[in-house]
Each structure stands twice: as structure tokens, then as C-alpha cells.
Amino acid sequence: MYDLMIYPDAGQAESAAARIIIEQVRKKPGSVLGLATGKTMINIYDILWKWENEGEVSFSSVKTFNLDEYLGVAPENRDSFHSYMRRSFFMQLQKKPAEVHILDGSAPDPELECREFERRIKESGGIDLQILGLGRNGHIGFNEPGSPFGSRTRVIDLSESTRLYYMKNLLELREVPGQALTMGIATILEAREIVLVVTGAAKADAFHKVINGPVDVDVPGTALSGHHCVKVIADQAAAQKLHGHDIKVLKFKRATRP
Ligand code: GLP
Numbered sequence: 001m002y003d004l005m006i007y008p009d010a011g012q013a014e015s016a017a018a019r020i021i022i023e024q025v026r027k028k029p030g031s032v033l034g035l036a037t038g039k040t041m042i043n044i045y046d047i048l049w050k051w052e053n054e055g056e057v058s059f060s061s062v063k064t065f066n067l068d069e070y071l072g073v074a075p076e077n078r079d080s081f082h083s084y085m086r087r088s089f090f091m092q093l094q095k096k097p098a099e100v101h102i103l104d105g106s107a108p109d110p111e112l113e114c115r116e117f118e119r120r121i122k123e124s125g126g127i128d129l130q131i132l133g134l135g136r137n138g139h140i141g142f143n144e145p146g147s148p149f150g151s152r153t154r155v156i157d158l159s160e161s162t163r164l165y166y167m168k169n170l171l172e173l174r175e176v177p178g179q180a181l182t183m184g185i186a187t188i189l190e191a192r193e194i195v196l197v198v199t200g201a202a203k204a205d206a207f208h209k210v211i212n213g214p215v216d217v218d219v220p221g222t223a224l225s226g227h228h229c230v231k232v233i234a235d236q237a238a239a240q241k242l243h244g245h246d247i248k249v250l251k252f253k254r255a256t257r258p
Contacts (some may be wrong), residue, residue: 002211002225002232006239010199011043013235017131017197018047020231022057024129024193029061030098032121034130034188035089036067036141037081040197041133042088049092060095063124065117066102067132067141067188071155071179074106078171099124103153103181114153114181121187130191134198137161138206138219142182145218149226151184185223194230196221201237208241 007013021044025031035041051057066081075082082102090096101120107113121127132140137159143151144159156179163176170176188194198207210221211232224230 002230004211004232004234006234006236006242008236010235010237013197013199013233014040014043015047017195017233018044018051020195020233021048021129021131022051025057025059025062028128029058030063031061031128032063032065032124032126034067034127034132034183034191035064035085036131036133037084037088038133040199041131044131044197045089045092049089052093052095058095059093059097062097063099064097064101065121065124065127065183068180068182069103069105070173070177071105071110071181072177073173075102075104077173079169079173080105105177105181110155110181114155117153117181117183118187121190127191128193130188130194132188132194132196132224134196134203134206134210134221135162136165136202136206138209138221140185140196140220140224141188142180143185143188143220145220147185147217147220149189149217149223150186153181153183153187155179156182185220189223189227191227192229194224194227196224196230196232198232198234198238200235201240203238204241207234207238211242 005016007016052059069081073080103117104113137145142156144156158178158180166176209219213219213222215222215225
């Protein structure tokens with residue numbers, strides 16, 4: 001069962017998600033956080049670093065693990081998810097996290113890189129809180145439709161729709177790589193708590209399938225229904241197609257600042 005919180009607009013949903021992360025880090029300063037990239041996360045990171053700069057929270061003891069990275073793209077490339085994370089979050093902080101782990105897209109042996117990543121997650125004690133966005137095709141991380149729910153961190157082929165979507169964001173690359181490294185679905189499901197953030201009308205169909213549809217490997221987000229602690233935060237635009245009695249909390253809550 002999901003704990004579903006629908007907010008009137010994206011801003012309130014983002015601030016609710018940021019609040020959950022801040023509360024987690026205040027409760028356990030050495031938290032292991034699973035982080036995501038994408039448009040949805042930009043404002044969430046903005047809230048987090050601003051609060052850190054004001055001394056309201058510190059990420060200095062936190063360990064972070066990112067969901068995914070393009071295969072063949074070096075950390076220094078402006079289109080890498082390493083760069084995204086530096087720009088959107090890490091560079092803005094007064095004190096950097098104790099450890100930052102992002103898959104290296106330029107690793108000479110990508111399979112080994114994935115295995116090492118899994119090992120480091122285990123070594124850190126496992127992910128306490130995993131933040132997820134939702135792809136328009138229902139993907140989580142870069143686990144594209146058809147990804148087995150038992151999958152671990154691995155190399156994956158990106159779908160044409162995903163590549164097309166990312167095309168417009170490119171800064172340096174001429175085209176979106178055909179493959180990526182991604183945390184697997186089983187890896188994601190091992191996080192102690194998961195927060196899925198879904199905003200905007202473009203996600204309404206995928207979100208409807210995740211919440212109301214049957215569990216289906218072609219909609220990777222439906223794997224989350226097998227997890228015991230998932231908070232789903234959405235705005236009204238993304239939630240416009242939801243229905244049914246399985247929705248436990250479907251009301252507007254007032255979002256307060258973290
Ligand atoms: C992307 C990323 C995910 C992200 C999601 C949503 O493809 N691999 O980590 O959370 O899909 O992206 P956006 O927020 O840009 O819609």
C-alpha cells in the first residue's frame with residue numbers, strides 16, 4: 001500500500017519531498033541516501049542546499065548513491081549525471097557529503113563497475129532513503145519497460161522515447177547514448193524507505209498505471225507495490241487520472257516549509 005500525498009502544485013510536492021529528506025538526515029545524520037536526477041529533482045535539490053547553507057541541516061555525514069549514468073560518458077562531460085549532481089547539489093553545499101557514489105559511465109569494465117557499486121551499497125549498510133522520479137514510460141532509474149523486477153545494477157539499453165526526451169537537455173553530447181548503467185529494480189527495492197516524486201501532466205498516464213494498474217514488467221514503477229514503505233508525492237496535474245479505493249490518502253495537504 002502506498003502512502004499517497006497529492007499536492008495542488010509541483011512546488012508544494014517538491015517541498016514535501018525535500019522535507020522528508022531533511023527529516024531523515026536530521027534523524028540520522030549518517031544516512032545513506034539514494035539520489036535521482038532529472039527535472040523533477042532540480043527544485044528539490046535547490047531546497048536542500050539552501051537549507052544547508054542556512055545551517056538548518058547538514059549533509060556532511062551522509063553517504064549518497066545515484067541511480068544511474070550514461071554509458072560511455074565520462075564524469076567531466078557536461079551531460080553526465082555526475083555533472084548534473086555537481087551543478088544541482090554538491091557544488092552548492094557548504095560541506096560536502098562524507099561519500100558520494102555515482103556509477104562511472106567511462107569505466108573500462110562497465111559490468112565490474114556495476115558489481116562494485118552494489119558492493120559499496122552493501123558495505124555502507126544499505127540505502128536508508130531512496131528518492132525516485134518516474135519516467136514517462138513508467139521507468140524508475142533507467143530500468144526501462146521489460147526490466148525484470150529481480151534485476152541488479154547493470155548496463156541497459158535506453159528506449160527511443162527516453163533518448164528523445166533527453167535529447168533536448170544535451171549541453172555537450174551530440175546525441176543521447178544508447179545505453180546506460182542503472183541501479184537494478186531489486187537493488188532499489190532493498191532501500192529501507194522509498195519516496196517517489198511525480199509532477200506534471202505529462203506523467204499522468206504513467207502515474208495512473210503505477211497506482212491503478214496491474215503489476216507489470218512493462219511498467220517498471222509497478223514494482224514499487226512490492227515494497228513495504230513507499231511514500232508517493234505528486235501534484236494534481238500528475239494525479240489527474242487516478243481513481244479507486246486502493247488509494248489510501250487522496251487529499252490535499254498543506255505543504256509547510258522544511
Ligand atoms: C530519468 C532518470 C530518472 C529520473 C526520471 C524522471 O530518465 N533516469 O533518474 O528520476 O527519469 O525524469 P524527469 O524528472 O526529468 O521527468
